[in-house]
Amino acid sequence: MKRRIGWWGLSGLLWVLAAGAGELNWQGSWTQGGLIIGQAPPGTRLELDGQSLPVAPDGAFVFGFGRDAPPQARLSVAFPDGRREDRTLNIAPRQYQVQRLNGLPSKQVTPPPELLERIRRENALVDAARRQELTQPYFQSGLAWPTTGRISGVYGSQRILNGEPRQPHYGVDIAAPVGAPVRAPADGIVTLAEPALYYSGATLIIDHGYRLSSTLMHLNQLDAKVGQRVRQGEIVATVGKSGRVTGPHLDWRMNWRDARIDPALLVR
Numbered sequence: 001m002k003r004r005i006g007w008w009g010l011s012g013l014l015w016v017l018a019a020g021a022g023e024l025n026w027q028g029s030w031t032q033g034g035l036i037i038g039q040a041p042p043g044t045r046l047e048l049d050g051q052s053l054p055v056a057p058d059g060a061f062v063f064g065f066g067r068d069a070p071p072q073a074r075l076s077v078a079f080p081d082g083r084r085e086d087r088t089l090n091i092a093p094r095q096y097q098v099q100r101l102n103g104l105p106s107k108q109v110t111p112p113p114e115l116l117e118r119i120r121r122e123n124a125l126v127d128a129a130r131r132q133e134l135t136q137p138y139f140q141s142g143l144a145w146p147t148t149g150r151i152s153g154v155y156g157s158q159r160i161l162n163g164e165p166r167q168p169h170y171g172v173d174i175a176a177p178v179g180a181p182v183r184a185p186a187d188g189i190v191t192l193a194e195p196a197l198y199y200s201g202a203t204l205i206i207d208h209g210y211r212l213s214s215t216l217m218h219l220n221q222l223d224a225k226v227g228q229r230v231r232q233g234e235i236v237a238t239v240g241k242s243g244r245v246t247g248p249h250l251d252w253r254m255n256w257r258d259a260r261i262d263p264a265l266l267v268r
Helices: 113-130
Strands: 014-017 024-028 035-039 045-048 051-053 060-064 072-078 084-090 098-101 150-153 158-161 171-175 181-183 188-197 201-207 212-222 235-239 249-256 259-261
Touching: 060 249, 113 188, 113 201, 113 212, 150 249, 188 212, 201 235
Parallel strands: 098 158
Antiparallel strands: 014 024, 024 035, 035 060, 045 051, 045 072, 072 084, 150 171, 171 249, 181 235, 188 201, 201 212, 212 235, 212 249, 249 259
């Protein structure tokens, strides 16, 4: 039996392309940081900006747009009955918060040279975990908040420290006490479980299939291990204040391929 796609926080926009023998439909946020979940007739082939999009045997597919995605993308569709469609997708721009801080000690702006090799090594671990090719559409479970609390940081915001732009914040920060449960936001496979990364502290990555993943950062305790299958709502860790933070919270990030997705657009 086909599982229902239940991404309740999506915009609810439903677009149907081509009637008759088959349809392509999807819902999502057509904006920078947005994610699109769709369903196609089994056997449909898709390309986004000239790159192949995997389609599950039951026709499910997923794609998304990064923080600074261009205003348009091109989708090519080849239906199993031989029909073809080419569509221009319009992507709405967003305004992001910018904070300027000056007069900071240099060690608070740039990590010391002796730590750079460690940071490069850890970044490679994270990158490898996000590049795994899982062909099970676990994302069909839907998405839910991994913990609850005050939103203390938003997607896309950026700090300029001593005049130097820093990397934007690609997640949503949820303030919660140390030890609060952290649950899997969707079904998936754990691809990274590291107890002490320099920036993100104890970190967990869950792959939801087809290069869509969640990263849970600054944790206190890891309750899941690499290779473990987890279900949406299952406790996988606890909130902490590990890594480069000023207080306890969960930093929840999502990636589709190399695009950083805004988790707050996906949940109600």
